[in-house]
Amino acid sequence: MAKNMTAEVKCGDCPIRHRAVCARCETDELERLEEIKFYRNYAAGQTICWAGDDMPFVASVVRGVSSLSQTMEDGRTQMVGLLLPSDFIGRPGRSRSPYDVTSVSDVTMCCFRRKPFEELLVAMPHVSERLLEMTMDELDAAREWMLILGRKTAREKIASMLTILARREASIGLAALGGMVTIELPLTREAMADYLGLTLETVSRQISALKREGIITLNGKRSVQVPEMSRLVMETGDDMDGGVIT
Amino acid sequence: MAKNMTAEVKCGDCPIRHRAVCARCETDELERLEEIKFYRNYAAGQTICWAGDDMPFVASVVRGVSSLSQTMEDGRTQMVGLLLPSDFIGRPGRSRSPYDVTSVSDVTMCCFRRKPFEELLVAMPHVSERLLEMTMDELDAAREWMLILGRKTAREKIASMLTILARREASIGLAALGGMVTIELPLTREAMADYLGLTLETVSRQISALKREGIITLNGKRSVQVPEMSRLVMETGDDMDGGVIT
DNA sequence: CGCCCGGTTGACTATGGTCAATACGTGTGG
DNA sequence: CCACACGTATTGACCATAGTCAACCGGGCG
Numbered sequence: 001m002a003k004n005m006t007a008e009v010k011c012g013d014c015p016i017r018h019r020a021v022c023a024r025c026e027t028d029e030l031e032r033l034e035e036i037k038f039y040r041n042y043a044a045g046q047t048i049c050w051a052g053d054d055m056p057f058v059a060s061v062v063r064g065v066s067s068l069s070q071t072m073e074d075g076r077t078q079m080v081g082l083l084l085p086s087d088f089i090g091r092p093g094r095s096r097s098p099y100d101v102t103s104v105s106d107v108t109m110c111c112f113r114r115k116p117f118e119e120l121l122v123a124m125p126h127v128s129e130r131l132l133e134m135t136m137d138e139l140d141a142a143r144e145w146m147l148i149l150g151r152k153t154a155r156e157k158i159a160s161m162l163t164i165l166a167r168r169e170a171s172i173g174l175a176a177l178g179g180m181v182t183i184e185l186p187l188t189r190e191a192m193a194d195y196l197g198l199t200l201e202t203v204s205r206q207i208s209a210l211k212r213e214g215i216i217t218l219n220g221k222r223s224v225q226v227p228e229m230s231r232l233v234m235e236t237g238d239d240m241d242g243g244v245i246t
Numbered sequence: 247m248a249k250n251m252t253a254e255v256k257c258g259d260c261p262i263r264h265r266a267v268c269a270r271c272e273t274d275e276l277e278r279l280e281e282i283k284f285y286r287n288y289a290a291g292q293t294i295c296w297a298g299d300d301m302p303f304v305a306s307v308v309r310g311v312s313s314l315s316q317t318m319e320d321g322r323t324q325m326v327g328l329l330l331p332s333d334f335i336g337r338p339g340r341s342r343s344p345y346d347v348t349s350v351s352d353v354t355m356c357c358f359r360r361k362p363f364e365e366l367l368v369a370m371p372h373v374s375e376r377l378l379e380m381t382m383d384e385l386d387a388a389r390e391w392m393l394i395l396g397r398k399t400a401r402e403k404i405a406s407m408l409t410i411l412a413r414r415e416a417s418i419g420l421a422a423l424g425g426m427v428t429i430e431l432p433l434t435r436e437a438m439a440d441y442l443g444l445t446l447e448t449v450s451r452q453i454s455a456l457k458r459e460g461i462i463t464l465n466g467k468r469s470v471q472v473p474e475m476s477r478l479v480m481e482t483g484d485d486m487d488g489g490v491i492t
Numbered sequence: 493c494g495c496c497c498g499g500t501t502g503a504c505t506a507t508g509g510t511c512a513a514t515a516c517g518t519g520t521g522g
Numbered sequence: 523c524c525a526c527a528c529g530t531a532t533t534g535a536c537c538a539t540a541g542t543c544a545a546c547c548g549g550g551c552g
Contacts (some may be wrong), residue, residue, distance in 0.1 A: 070393045075487050078396040080389035093381055098386060125371075132378045135385060136337055138421035140344060142388035147316045149395035150324040150443025154508065189531060197396025199509055204532055221516095221531065239319050307530055400540065435499060450500055467499065 010034070014110070019086035020060045021134060024126040034118045042066070042103035050102040057111040064107030065186040068099040069194060079195040080145075081138070082167055082187075088134055092118050101115070104186050149197045152237055157196040158206040159235035162216070162224060181226040182219075208234070215223030256280070262358070263292035266306045267380060270372040278370075282362045288312070288349040293388030295347040303357040304336030311432040314345040315440060325441040326391075327384070328433075330414055334380055338364050350432050395443045398483055403442040404452040405481035408462070408470060427472040428465075456481070 011017060011030040022033055034192050040059070042048055048066065049055045061083050068081035068089075080099060083089060090103060095114060112120070121128045166183050185192070189207075193200040210216045215232055217225045226232050257263060257276040268279055282318060286305070294312065295301045307329045314327035314335075327346060329335060335347060358366070367374045394406050412429050417439055429439070435453075439446040456462045461478055463471045474477050 019380045030392065068389070070389070072393075072397065072483055074483075076397045076483075078393040080392045093379070099389070122371075125368075128374065128378065132381065133339070135378065135381045139381060139385045139388060142385060142392065143314070143345070145315070146388065146391055146395055147318075147324040149392055151322045188529095200531080201510080201533085202508055205508090208532070212366065237318055237320075237322075317540090434497095446499080447501085447542085448540055454500070 009039070009114075011037075014062065016060060016062055016086040016110075019072060020110075020235050021088050021127060022060075024130050025124065026126070029124055030154045032120070033112075036112055036120075038111050040111055042107045042109070044103055044105045045108075046103045047100065048103060049097045051098060051100050052096055054095045055090055055097045055101070056095065057113050058088070058092065059109040061085050061087050061089070062108040062110050065104040066107050067102050067104050067191070067195075069102065070099055077194050078197060079191065080142070080194065087138075088131065089113075092121055092131075104191060154196075154198055154202050154206050155209065155235060156237040157198060158192075158203065159190065159215075159232055161196060161238070162226070163229075163233055163236055166226070166229070171240050179227070181229050183224045183226065184223045185224060188213065191229040255285070257283075260308065260359070262306060262308055262332040262356075266356075267334050267373060267377050268306075270376050271370065272372070275370055275372060278366070279358075282358055282366075284357050286355045286357055288353045288355070290347045290349055290351045290353075294344065294349060294353075295343045297344060297346050298342055300341045301336055301343045301347070302341065303359050304334070304338065304363050305336070305355040307331050307333050308354040308356050311350040312353050313348050313350050313437070313441075313472055315348065316345055323440050324395075324443060325437065326388070328441065333384075334377065336360075338367055338377075348481060350437065364458040400442075400448050400452050401455065401481060402483040403444060404438075404449065404456065404463075405478055406483070407438065407442060409475075409479055409482055412472065412475070425473070426474055429470040429472065431468045 011022065011034050022030065027032065043062045051070065063085055067079050068083065069079040071075050071077040106120060113184045152160060162183055166181055169183060187195065189200045189203045196197055196203065211218055217236060257268065257280055268276065271279065297316065309331055312329045313325050315323050315325040317323040394403055398406060408429055412427055415429060433441065435446045435449050439449045442449065457464055461481060465471060
């Protein structure tokens with residue numbers, strides 16, 4: 001079971017303090033949040049909420065990785081969101097989740113019951129402003145993902161996923177030591193396949209191919225090292241790229 | 247060239263009055279919008295803004311259809327948004343568009359220069375609330391699209407697109423006469439291909455196949471009739487489906 | 493009239509999916 | 523301590539779906 005974080009954690013000490021939905025709050029506003037927030041922990045692989053079920057709260061991911069995905073009756077599934085620390089889950093005004101929400105690793109969430117949170121949105125423009133901004137970032141990310149899903153080859157998909165994870169891990173603060181970038185994969189091959197719209201066999205083959213060509217090296221199954229980021233970026237199909245990391 | 251709409255159109259008479267970003271405004275708020283809004287017309291096929299360029303305004307689509315798309319250097323393109331009347335373009339706080347914006351048909355936009363619009367967002371919570379809601383709807387739509395792009399077969403993609411267009415046209419007020427649903431396609435085969443992550447040949451073949459099997463009939467190239475919506479919905483791969491239209 | 497654009501259709505091919513065998517690592521129980 | 527099983531990953535052989543390349547159709551317009 002996950003290591004517990006209890007409600008005694010002060011917002012001021014929170015690891016996602018400056019990136020989450022509360023990022024722009026002043027200390028007096030944080031106090032109000034502290035009154036109504038509560039934490040929940042989920043072990044890796046748990047289903048937090050099935051598509052169509054009621055989610056009685058909205059939440060920020062504090063620690064760990066969780067995913068949003070859609071499943072067709074015949075079992076085909078597509079991951080539509082990968083939520084890293086500071087990302088927000090849930091939609092004010094709608095309590096039924098349109099997606100399956102799953103904990104990919106052990107996860108801690110900072111939760112708010114819907115009603116108080118919605119009141120908060122009205123009362124604290126700092127929160128609703130930030131939520132709008134985060135939602136627009138998510139929309140941009142989803143659209144970037146549409147290009148990957150719709151137009152890229154299997155190899156480009158893998159390279160793109162690795163590049164995106166490298167960027168996100170870098171921005172959170174893990175990552176890079178002296179030219180050599182290390183990417184911790186939070187996902188199994190199957191989860192990567194669901195993310196990329198591929199089969200797990202194709203994911204495995206393409207990772208093997210990148211390894212064979214020296215573009216990446218593996219350290220165990222879940223840790224990827226990239227000697228030269230630019231070579232990996234070339235394999236994504238998009239050129240100059242939004243930059244970052246080199 | 248597009249039929250002109252001039253700034254003299256009163257917000258109260260606007261066809262998108264109740265669905266656009268201004269939907270929740272009171273009459274006094276509309277008066278403030280009226281002072282700063284201006285209209286622009288674009289002929290079918292025009293590029294409104296290239297990816298990376300500055301868009302000096304944000305806007306609502308009043309009339310016509312436009313698209314957002316991403317292009318890779320080798321020319322592969324993926325449409326990432328299809329904007330029908332009442333949809334919003336642009337992001338407060340960012341002036342460079344990450345996407346190519348194109349008018350699919352003749353289009354009229356209701357525009358606001360960025361600066362006054364951003365002030366408005368602060369001053370009029372009705373607008374920012376509505377913008378948040380619309381952005382979340384867009385995000386849900388993008389995620390639905392990710393499932394289509396990542397996991398559906400060509401035939402399911404076509405059926406899904408037709409179903410979605412039917413829903414949207416119905417909600418705008420065109421559509422349905424006595425069981426027989428008619429869908430006006432605003433897109434060429436090539437644009438559909440860009441939307442669905444297919445080639446135009448595959449689009450053409452799948453439409454022909456659906457026609458051959460009597461699931462749809464064509465009236466010219468751009469008008470699709472669906473004798474029995476439920477048969478079309480069956481071909482989308484998702485079952486019960488969010489309902490609507492029958 | 494002839495050209496151009498959008499669309500359809502056909503023949504062939506390539507990319508990625510399917511099915512199946514095998515490998516590897518970890519935790520459990522004899 | 524080893525045997526085994528289970529979950530995860532890799533690899534191979536074969537196949538199906540959609541992409542490529544090309545010919546052709548048909549309507550509108552100069």
